[in-house]
Amino acid sequence: MDGGRDIIPYTMKEISSNGTELSVVLPTYNERENLAVLIPEVEKAFGHLVLEIIVVDDGSMDGTKELLSELNVTFGNIKPIYRKSLGGIGSALRDGYNNASGEFILSSDADMSFPVGDMVKLYQKIKEGYDFVTGYRHGGEGYYEKRTASVKIKYIISRFGNVVVRKLSGIKVRDFSANFRVIRRVKWLELKTKENTNSLLFEMIVKATQKGFLITEIPVHFHERRFGTSKLNLWKEAPKFLIKALKYVFFK
Numbered sequence: 001m002d003g004g005r006d007i008i009p010y011t012m013k014e015i016s017s018n019g020t021e022l023s024v025v026l027p028t029y030n031e032r033e034n035l036a037v038l039i040p041e042v043e044k045a046f047g048h049l050v051l052e053i054i055v056v057d058d059g060s061m062d063g064t065k066e067l068l069s070e071l072n073v074t075f076g077n078i079k080p081i082y083r084k085s086l087g088g089i090g091s092a093l094r095d096g097y098n099n100a101s102g103e104f105i106l107s108s109d110a111d112m113s114f115p116v117g118d119m120v121k122l123y124q125k126i127k128e129g130y131d132f133v134t135g136y137r138h139g140g141e142g143y144y145e146k147r148t149a150s151v152k153i154k155y156i157i158s159r160f161g162n163v164v165v166r167k168l169s170g171i172k173v174r175d176f177s178a179n180f181r182v183i184r185r186v187k188w189l190e191l192k193t194k195e196n197t198n199s200l201l202f203e204m205i206v207k208a209t210q211k212g213f214l215i216t217e218i219p220v221h222f223h224e225r226r227f228g229t230s231k232l233n234l235w236k237e238a239p240k241f242l243i244k245a246l247k248y249v250f251f252k
Contacts, residue, residue, distance in 0.1 A: 090200030
């Protein structure tokens with residue numbers, strides 16, 4: 001796919017395409033410091049499951065590859081996908097989802113903006129019998145941390161955009177743009193997504209709704225990143241997201 005990729009072989013304790021319960025997909029670019037904390041937390045939280053962690057890396061130059069090799073010596077269940085350049089979060093997620101072997105696929109940002117405790121809640125919710133569960137940061141019991149002026153602006157744009165999309169689409173979802181969700185693998189394979197940018201997040205929800213998937217949402221916490229800087233240019237991506245959303249609403 002975009003930029004090319006190498007899927008690195010890995011060994012995993014007692015894992016097979018039929019035995020993996022959960023695949024956690026983490027798209028990443030220069031997030032070594034965050035991954036060094038996040039992956040052990042995920043391993044601890046889901047240690048009772050047959051788990052794989054798929055890290056889709058878009059050509060990081062910060063030692064991410066070396067870190068993943070080190071962590072795999074300890075955990076043995078990390079499946080890196082190394083792509084040669086930035087290809088968009090949508091294409092990164094699709095590569096991760098398509099290479100997942102778990103019964104359930106959970107994706108999250110790699111910058112620790114979403115707590116691992118909320119990942120557990122997503123997983124517990126879909127185990128109740130749902131096909132697709134999303135996390136929402138806006139409204140209800142959702143939480144969006146905004147300590148700095150720049151993040152406050154992002155929050156306003158994000159919340160306004162999600163309200164507009166919800167009103168226009170008629171889909172009762174509070175947060176279309178959060179990469180924090182879990183879906184049954186068999187249901188993912190039905191979606192046939194096309195978007196390469198963050199518009200894939202909306203595309204997934206629209207197509208899942210059209211196919212009659214049993215969808216629900218839970219409130220989650222969104223925190224400012226601990227390490228590094230954000231790669232998302234909201235001023236550039238938000239209009240694109242809205243335009244794509246309008247396309248799916250009016251030209252289904």
